[in-house]
Amino acid sequence: MKNTVYLFAYGLLFGLGLIVAGMSNPAKVLAFLDVAGAWDPSLALVMASALLTLGLARYFMHRNNDAADSEQEPSARVPAGVDGKLITGAAIFGVGWGLSGFCPGPALLGLSAGVLGNYAFVTAMFAGFWLFRLLHQR
Amino acid sequence: MNYLTILSALAGGAMIGLAAALLLFTHKHTAGISGIAAGMLPPWSEGSVWRGWFLAGLLASAPLYRLSGANIALDLDASPGLLAIAGLLVGYGTRLGGGCTSGHGVCGIARLSVRSIVATLTFMLTAGITVFIVRHLL
Structure with missing residues (x-):
């Protein structure tokens, strides 16, 4: 039950992040992909910010917890190459x-x-x- | 880009990264939406439960955001027929490639996966080329 609430909350946070970032609007995403047109580079900032946040979280978690290295669910362990x-x-x-x-x-x-x-x-x-x-x- | 655009891009990205970090460190799952959504196809297994709750949170984010009185822009230029073709390509392609913008672009790159870096560069490139052809050549 507690897990359920947390999982719902993580999905909610993820979705609100997409909305706040503007990624929920396909027109804005296309403006990012349209480098030759009226280019909107802001989605690169969304990705950079997400990567920085997750990267820092991973860094501190791994530093404090060796067990975090075995983080992947089995289905996500794909061939390395x-x-x-x-x-x-x-x-x-x-x-x-x-x-x-x-x-x-x-x-x-x-x-x-x-x-x-x-x-x-x-x-x-x-x-x-x-x-x-x-x-x-x- | 004005300051508000930059700020919301950074804030939204941080929320996405935080949600992915929380899912990773509390449940050891990767926040890759294509994999999570594809895992909801029957036959259902134990793994469908966490996916279902995470997706429920994601789906609830838009109505909850609207409750605050704010509007969520959603401008789809393409016709429903073209969107169906695009959806088929996105569905099949993300499964064949093992991830999408979130799974490869955020979670994979954050753990410096070469596969995810290559995949992200590839889909960014073909998406950019597609937009260029549609907007500037056709």
Whole structure:
């Protein structure tokens, strides 16, 4: 029960962070990706700030707690090397991101606004998750 | 960028990084939204429970933010059909590549994973190229 409240709170904090940062708006994300247009570099600051915060937290946690090194859930322990799947998958994701301005977090967060295109995106995204499972697992 | 944009980008990024750090150090999970969302596809397992509560918090962030009276901008330029294609690419691509903006771009880079750095550079590049083609060539 306590865990449940914490997990909900972390998701909430993550979502509020996306909103405060402006990443919840696809138009702003596209303005960041449009280097040749009216470029909005602020999302680079969002990423830098997130990385700095998480990086510092990791540094202090690891300094005080060796056990934190075994942090990954088993499913997240992926092969260490760069391979074709990684590059191909990331490249395909980038095209979808560039077409819409949506990555998974903001797309899910936007659902409550009730925009038709948002529903279309999220439904298709889950179809994509399912397609991957169909083609590459079992 | 004015001061408010810079400040909200830094604050939002810090919130995202803090949420990822809390999830990591209290539950040893990576705050990668594509992986968390894909884990909600049936058949459900024990791992679906923490994912479900984290996602519930993420989904609740927008309505709760609106309760404060503030508006959340959500401007989707693309048609629902194009957004469905984008969603499919994002869903399939993030699974094949093993992560998205949060999993690779924040959590992975924060632990200096070469795979995540390569993936992030790749999806940033293809997203930028896609936006360039759509906005400046078509």
